[in-house]
Amino acid sequence: MVGEERDFRTGESIGLTIGSAVLWGVAHIATGRQRTGFALMTLYLVVVAFIITLATAFRGQLLSLAVRPSWLMGLTIAIASIAVIWSVVILWSFWLVRPATAGRSAAAATAGLLCLLIIAPSAWATRLAYVSHDVVSSVFSATSTTPVVAMDPWNGAPRVNILLVGADAAANRVGVRTDSMTVASVDTATGATTLFSLPRNLEQVQLPKGPARERFPYGFTGEGPQTPGLLNEVYQYAEDHPEMVPGVRAGHRGSTLLKETVSDILGIPVRYYAMVDMAGFAEMIDAMGGVKITINEPIVYGKYNEGLLPAGTRKLSGAEALWYGRSRTNSDDYVRMGRQKCLLNAVAQQADPVTLLNSFERLATATKRAISTDIPQDLLPALVDLGQKVKGTHIRSLQFVPPLISTADPDWNLIRDKVADALEDRPTGPKPATAKPSSTPGSTPSATPSPQGPISLDQVCG
Structure with missing residues (x-):
């Protein structure tokens, strides 16, 4: 059933939309779509866990990764993809719990603002990754006269x-x-x-x-x-x-x-x-x-x-x-x-x-x-x-x-x-x-x- 069939009030609709932005799948579960809702929650938790692990366990390696052109390009694509998926989830959630016509504008404005809050920093981070990739590719040579071995990049030189x-x-x-x-x-x-x-x-x-x-x-x-x-x-x-x-x-x-x-x-x-x-x-x-x-x-x-x-x-x-x-x-x-x-x-x-x-x-x-x-x-x-x-x-x-x-x-x-x-x-x-x-x-x-x-x-x- 959609929001109109369940008769969500404006406050409930806004609350569920915000909840779905914080934890994907909340609005889906509220409308009886448990399987989809739990799938979205699982995906969200996997993404968050990956980011936390990257920022803690691999914190020392992040700076090294930031100068790898292939990793920077992958990061650019990943950030843009997450921002798009997140925005789709927010709009999808709003559509499921949209209120009657009387309060729909306020709920729609909330959904739009949430999308903006996701897209703006993501666009900045994507731009940062792209510029970093451009600098590394422009300044540093793509080929090396001496093969660089990951275990010993200095080839034994003291x-x-x-x-x-x-x-x-x-x-x-x-x-x-x-x-x-x-x-x-x-x-x-x-x-x-x-x-x-x-x-x-x-x-x-x-x-x-x-x-x-x-x-x-x-x-x-x-x-x-x-x-x-x-x-x-x-x-x-x-x-x-x-x-x-x-x-x-x-x-x-x-x-x-x-x-x-x-x-x-x-x-x-x-x-x-x-x-x-x-x-x-x-x-x-x-x-x-x-x-x-x-x-x-x-x-x-x-x-x-x-x-x-x-x-x-x-x-x-x-x-x-x-x-x-x-x-x-x-x-x-x-x-x-x-x-x-x-x-x-x-x-x-x-x-x-x-x-x-x-x-x-x-x-x-x-x-x-x-x-x-x-x-x-x-x-x-x-x-x-x-x-x-x-x-x-x-x-x-x-x-x-x-x-x-x-x-x-x-x-x-x-x-x-x-x-x-x-x-x-x-x-x-x-x-x-x-x-x-x-x-x-x-x-x-x-x-x-x-x-x-x-x-x-x-x-x-x-």
Whole structure:
């Protein structure tokens, strides 16, 4: 029998419709459809139990699942399907217990509102899953040069080394300059991380064996006044000269040669890279609502001293954070390198889930524009798990800058020894700096001392 035959009053109809939204099948049982009602209840309880189990027992794996494109697509379909089924159950229940004509409008409005309350958050969650899928698919490679094994994604390697590059393209320069180059060396078991920073103005850089070294047998010297031969020019030089990295397609030549070059400098295998465009990085910071930084001394920025970042702890906008990380006014490259590490550390620590969710679409759009990498999609779950371990450790940093290293005439053996000491956690002792005097006219040594061993970023970033 339908509602009119059972003569449901308006209040009863509204109550049963709401009850059916909370527990499927209530209205069906009330109208004598026990078999259908109990079937709907069972289905509802199965769905709820699955969601609760997923959110509790598998809570630690949810973040890893969120970077799997196939799982994200399945989640998108599942959320949309549940929302549609739930809405159908609500409307079906209303139809069964609809009151006489006098109160039908109020009951219908209630049913419509309940459907809206189900569809709106489901649509938001579906959109979130779809955007996540789009970001993962756009930024990360679908194929891996090395098969990723679920039981051991790092193939037995005790550490994974990733080159983090800050790239700056400007209207007054040709191509891209990699002005910030840092290798994050992460212990795959504990998450213990050491950052090795190379200054952009390293000279006489030895390129890897093959066509690159054949062209520059005594170190990279560039080609004319536009490329005087600094480390930050290697990326664009490789992109402009395909013969330097034969068999590698455009857009990947620069990163390939830069990874191999940095591997040789540090004496460790650099497996992956991630490059962030600095303007896009500012957009990402704006999307997350700014970043809180402790500024130890006032920072003047701009070619003509257009602005000032006062000392103290404050929240910086994307543009201000960009100046914090790139300004060299009244300082030098090496002070700037230290600030860049503090900035990256602050962004990593402050990118909490609530902040990311609140500005997810803006952040996703900025990320697609700002980041390029060769990290494969199938490695992302393991990388996310490793990132959780890194968050619980004190990140250490070692910068190869004067007086430890002369950028004009680097001691490559000393660099490799320092890296080995840091990764084996050997005390460096009172070794004196062995930097050689600069042979480049007009070069200015940094007034910023370089530590003999890695230091915790907590000690310098506040």
